[in-house]
Amino acid sequence: MTSEQQREPVRFDGQRLNIEDVLALAQRQRRAELSPEPAFRARIAAGAELIERLLRDEGVVYGVTTGYGDSCTVNVPPALVAELPHHLYTYHGCGMGRFLTPEETRAVLAARLQSLSQGHSGVSVELLQQLQLLLLHDVLPLIPAEGSVGASGDLTPLSYVAAVLCGEREVWFKDERRAAAEVFAELGITPLRLRPKEGLAIMNGTAVMTALASLAFDRASYLAQLATRLTACNVLVADGNPAHFDETLFAVKPHAGQQRVAASLRADLAGAPAGASHRLQDRYSLRCAPHVIGVLEDALPFLRAQIENELNSANDNPIIDVASGRVLHGGHFYGGHIAFAMDSLKQLVANIADLLDRQLALIVDARYNHGLPANLSGATGERAPINHGLKALQISVSAWTAEALKLTMPASVFSRSTECHNQDKVSMGTIAARDCLRVLELVEQVAAAMLIAARQGLELRRRVNPTLALNERLAAFEADLADRVALVVEDRALDADLHVLLEAIRAQAWELSA
Structure with missing residues (x-):
């Protein structure tokens, strides 16, 4: 990789990335850039807007108006829909084993950002921006390595990413283990309040194993x-x-x-x-x-x-x-x-x-x-x-x-x-x-x-x-x-x-x- 290529950001715009792009981000050789193109951002926003429209029309969406997994038959009252994604990452906070290394964690963030950037997950542009900020500032969620069976994706390890996006749990920042809330305050990052499908979108995927x-x-x-x-x-x-x-x-x-x-x-x-x-x-x-x-x-x-x-x-x-x-x-x-x-x-x-x-x-x-x-x-x-x-x-x-x-x-x-x-x-x-x-x-x-x-x-x-x-x-x-x-x-x-x-x-x- 030339020095000029090293300076070029890895752009997340829904187009294909390769393994070398993930490695460059994992090793801090290149920086992450979320595409500023209006067409890309409009495509991402349209998915979140569709979820909002279905909620207004009282549509039934798994993991949005229902419980998760086997609990999909449980209807969630409209007044509680906004709390559901935060419960998802909360009860999945049961990971054990070693923490992923900084290199592994950056690769996880890159893999999840790339998947969500495809525009088929119903998440907001703000969520993608928050993932980008973690990579840019090297704020790394402490992710326990053990607890995933590989379907429904890497639920438990990715719950630590979801929680950190919301300013909860712990991160590795500047060679120190710290509370995410403290680091966010120091950097001026506003914790997310997840939209209805966003907890599921972050966690219900293969980002850890792929990274x-x-x-x-x-x-x-x-x-x-x-x-x-x-x-x-x-x-x-x-x-x-x-x-x-x-x-x-x-x-x-x-x-x-x-x-x-x-x-x-x-x-x-x-x-x-x-x-x-x-x-x-x-x-x-x-x-x-x-x-x-x-x-x-x-x-x-x-x-x-x-x-x-x-x-x-x-x-x-x-x-x-x-x-x-x-x-x-x-x-x-x-x-x-x-x-x-x-x-x-x-x-x-x-x-x-x-x-x-x-x-x-x-x-x-x-x-x-x-x-x-x-x-x-x-x-x-x-x-x-x-x-x-x-x-x-x-x-x-x-x-x-x-x-x-x-x-x-x-x-x-x-x-x-x-x-x-x-x-x-x-x-x-x-x-x-x-x-x-x-x-x-x-x-x-x-x-x-x-x-x-x-x-x-x-x-x-x-x-x-x-x-x-x-x-x-x-x-x-x-x-x-x-x-x-x-x-x-x-x-x-x-x-x-x-x-x-x-x-x-x-x-x-x-x-x-x-």
Whole structure:
């Protein structure tokens, strides 16, 4: 992203946004702008006016003149209609677990603002402006991560957004946890009084799972590239055979993502020695790396489409069709596409951890690493016997990989019947997204450990083969690693190094694309 693009706002005008727009807002690289165009604002206002007209005509609208969910048969007296949306977010204030991070919370606000900007939710322009203000001033509702079954949308977590819009509950502002009312007073923001359908419109949607999915997609995409780079390093460390990634070989199996991974490995290994002449085939974790990473690469475009379609959808209930004057009752809050995307992604990413774990097991084992010291220890001479190199690191990688693999059980198959059997088939999309983020965290830890192993292994291979030369692309990467992490000669705690590298991974510090 150029500096000029960074200065351009992300405009909410009912047109499509992409995952990168959400990321830019989540990371405070760009600001949110609600379209000032009269046509857009008139279209938004028309939905709210239709609700008001139906109320004047004594029409029946779910969640406006009725109770919620299974209570839709309960008629709400006209004198109490205005109080109903405030009761909705009040009784849903039962979230638990960790709070969403600031980045995750900004993504949630962006996802909800984008959905409501489609103009089919019956909300006022003022509500959209209030969401925009939260993003502009970085006033972040404290949103507990747990409590959503993914239909009727993310009701409980989004109740914390609704409450904050009205000046209630707590926010994260300028690195402090504070009462929303205090921050609003400080900034001169007037708390909202929600119109009849607005509580339902804010809460009855898929914004939390979609936001988390957007962040997960970006992290997974980078991990695919990083795993490819690490594989190239490990081929060299293991004195492997670069011919396994031959262009002609991969031309006969036309999976585009797999071919991209092989092409990137060829670029990284251009000019590398052919490896031990007596070994025609390396073990699968090296030879089949494009086939493992390539599944993730090939799935990413499909997963992007599902996430971005959800991001750009009106996903609450009921839907307001101003053109026909109808209120359409349906189930667009059901997060099945996000649930499938996240259940799929966490399996694909966990497989990356398993691949890297197997590569590490090869290069630390003196029986299989073709002439390198056991555990990639850098110690020599009389101190060698008491030094253990990366022995414990390999154990930790195994633990992180096992935990990641354990979490690949799909959340979407655990639908529960809730709310007096009104919500009797639910998506579990938000749980799937949280699981996916945890898997990503574990796999990033594996990747951080593999960066230490790559830095260590390349140096030790050079001791065995002083003529080993890396091409400019890989040499620059090794030099950067050497700047970040010292060679492990005498045993030392590696947790500080892991944190440094983990931060670099999450900042996507290396340009890795072919």
